[in-house]
Amino acid sequence: MRLLTHNMLSSNVKGVVDGFPLRLEAEKWVEKEVELNVDFLRHIFHKIEWKALAGAARAVGYGELPDEADAAMLDAEDFLRRFHHALLEIHVEEGALVCPDTGRRFPINKGIPNMLLNEDEI
């Protein structure tokens, strides 16, 4: 699971209104290089919840993202590289996603988060 996917996902437990962001508990992750696409980054920046991305990046030991960001920063190549790296190059292999409202844990095994709910959670 890449951090872009984490940024899309809300807790789906019954009764949860916000459920975003899921807290990332990462035990194992890998980094894989991806070609940097400036147009994509500029476009997607406006849809990304920055605090959630920065928090998830810290959970995998990447503290290079600022706490807050605005579109003007996209002109700096250094910022683009960090944004790109956090969003697309880190893959969480083992760990869990934790619902911020209920504490429900969704395990991540072999890179795949299991978001299946029990019957009483639907």
Next chain:
Amino acid sequence: MKLKQLEGLLGTLQQFSHPKIELEQYPTGPHIASRLLYTAENTYGDISGKIVADFGCGCGTLGLASALLDAEQVIGIDIDPQSLEVASENAVDLELEMDFMQCDINNLRWRDHLVHTVVMNPPFGTRRKGSDIEFLAKALKVASCAVYSLHKTTTRDFIKKIAVRDFNARTAEVLCELRYDVPQLYKFHKKKEVDIAVDLWRFVPNANQAL
């Protein structure tokens, strides 16, 4: 990438070893899958550089085809862990990156419009009535650019009506009619191969924002 080349690569993918009838697990053949994605990319520009989700990805055929056509990020969602395992292996075999998530499409909760394009071969709703419609409703909720989907030709009028009236589709268009060869996977199939007419649809959600 040429169409034939795409079809050839998709033909190398592993398919379901023990298909589950309750999930209507039919493989998406390389012929249909390659045409679906090729049209999405070459006619409409909905794949390259985009975030693409494959709903009910099964063994990952449509999602991996999207990755082959340079989608920036592909996410496959399926309820079935065995399918996700095969899909992951297929991604490794083709040296492609694809994210996966185990989830019931009905209970999927994503922030709206972060995904650009949804590609899917949903259950036709013959075993569990309405499952095709549930997939379509969710796809049109999360996608910002377009939804590509296969539905039985017999449901054409109904799909058109419900997509526009109930699911906020701005347009709903049948791109072509295809023959879907369902191989004899299950005991209840009497003939060796069942040929079903299916429509390849393109839906544009009202939230459409050009990249």
